Structures are given as C-alpha cells and as structure tokens.
Amino acid sequence: AQKVTQAQTEISVVEKEDVTLDCVYETRDTTYYLFWYKQPPSGELVFLIRRNSFDEQNEISGRYSWNFQKSTSSFNFTITASQVVDSAVYFCALKAAGNKLTFGGGTRVLVKP
Amino acid sequence: KAGVTQTPRYLIKTRGQQVTLSCSPISGHRSVSWYQQTPGQGLQFLFEYFSETQRNKGNFPGRFSGRQFSNSRSEMNVSTLELGDSALYLCASSSATGTASTDTQYFGPGTRLTVL
Numbered sequence: 001a002q003k004v005t006q007a008q009t010e011i012s013v014v015e016k017e018d019v020t021l022d023c024v025y026e027t028r029d030t031t032y033y034l035f036w037y038k039q040p041p042s043g044e045l046v047f048l049i050r051r052n053s054f055d056e057q058n059e060i061s062g063r064y065s066w067n068f069q070k071s072t073s074s075f076n077f078t079i080t081a082s083q084v085v086d087s088a089v090y091f092c093a094l095k096a097a098g099n100k101l102t103f104g105g106g107t108r109v110l111v112k113p
Numbered sequence: 114k115a116g117v118t119q120t121p122r123y124l125i126k127t128r129g130q131q132v133t134l135s136c137s138p139i140s141g142h143r144s145v146s147w148y149q150q151t152p153g154q155g156l157q158f159l160f161e162y163f164s165e166t167q168r169n170k171g172n173f174p175g176r177f178s179g180r181q182f183s184n185s186r187s188e189m190n191v192s193t194l195e196l197g198d199s200a201l202y203l204c205a206s207s208s209a210t211g212t213a214s215t216d217t218q219y220f221g222p223g224t225r226l227t228v229l
Contacts, residue, residue: 044221045205045220047218047219091156099207099216101146101156103155105155
C-alpha cells in the first residue's frame with residue numbers, strides 16, 4: 001500500500017520569506033512517481049512538479065525547487081521569495097503501480113504581505 | 114489546449130436522490146480519473162477509466178459508479194445520496210496508455226456537491 005505524509009498542516013510566512021514543505025512517502029514499488037500540486041481557494045488542483053524514482057537529481061524551476069532523497073523517502077518542496085499569490089494548500093502525491101494518485105493531507109500556506 | 118472541464122460546478126441535492134457529474138478531458142487524453150475531497154478524509158481516489166473501461170477502482174461503495182464514452186468524456190454517478198457524500202469531486206485526465214502509467218494527471222476545477 002502507498003502512503004504519503006505531510007506533517008505540516010499550516011505554515012504562515014511573511015512575503016519574500018522562503019517556505020519549505022515536507023513530504024514523506026511509503027511504497028514497496030521500486031518504480032514510482034512523486035508530484036506536488038497546488039490548490040488555490042478556487043479548488044482546482046494545479047500541477048507543479050514531478051519526479052521519477054530513478055532520478056534523484058534536484059532541480060530549480062523559477063521560484064520552485066525540490067529535494068528528493070530516496071534514502072529517507074522524502075520529497076520536500078521549497079518556494080523561494082514567497083508571494084501573496086502563493087497562498088494555497090499544497091499536496092504531495094505518489095503514483096506507483098496503476099494510474100492512481102495517493103495524496104498527503106496537504107499543507108496550507110499563508111503568505112502575509 | 115483547453116484544460117479539463119467539469120459540469121456542473123455546484124450542485125445541491127437531498128438525501129436519497131442521485132446525481133450525475135460530467136468531465137471532459139484534455140483533447141487527446143484517454144484516461145480519466147475521479148477523486149473525492151472532503152475535510153475529514155482528504156483526497157481519495159474513486160476510479161479510473163481508459164478506453165471506456167474501468168481500469169482501477171478505489172475503496173468506495175457500489176453507489177459510486179462511472180462510465181466513459183468513446184470521445185473519452187466521463188460521467189460519475191452517485192445513487193441514494195447520503196450526507197457524507199458532500200464533497201468536492203475532482204476529475205483528472207492524462208494521456209496514460211499502459212497500465213503502469215508514467216503520465217501526469219491534470220485536474221479540472223471540480224464539482225462541489227452539497228447533500229442536504
């Protein structure tokens with residue numbers, strides 16, 4: 001069975017601060033995919049990033065960066081220089097066998113001006 | 114390309130009624146998945162359809178059903194509604210072909226169902 005844990009339920013920061021969201025996953029599959037989605041108040045889940053289990057290279061895309069470590073089963077996500085528009089709920093998700101996403105409980109990010 | 118569309122966006126029903134929700138995937142996408150989001154249970158997978166066949170199913174009662182048409186559009190139906198079915202229902206599409214899909218799922222805006 002797959003499991004995703006996001007220990008942080010809510011994070012509040014002041015604009016321009018960096019925000020790091022933690023994600024820990026469990027799976028017995030050797031091939032899997034990890035995702036981060038953003039859910040603004042409108043409700044739609046917006047795809048942000050994806051990482052394959054066989055590629056541990058960490059990258060930066062604009063203000064987003066991620067740290068994938070198989071040894072600790074973690075897939076953390078950082079927003080650099082946060083903006084008010086980054087306020088949303090962020091979900092970490094895991095896909096292993098089959099086309100089914102297992103989501104974490106989400107972390108609410110509040111960026112204050 | 115147009116994104117995933119879902120209709121209606123909001124729905125109010127009473128207990129015992131049934132409801133049908135619709136989802137149109139991104140053009141060219143053949144896989145459609147449905148998820149239920151509630152404050153208590155979070156985001157949970159309902160089922161996935163590919164080429165008009167249900168390929169994966171989550172742990173939901175038989176009152177929840179779905180289908181997919183030849184143009185990849187999908188509908189989900191909930192019969193004998195219960196108060197606990199109040200939720201945001203999200204549809205996602207992907208260009209998944211094989212059973213071990215590597216493709217990203219893109220989500221629609223959701224249908225917010227309220228059961229009174």
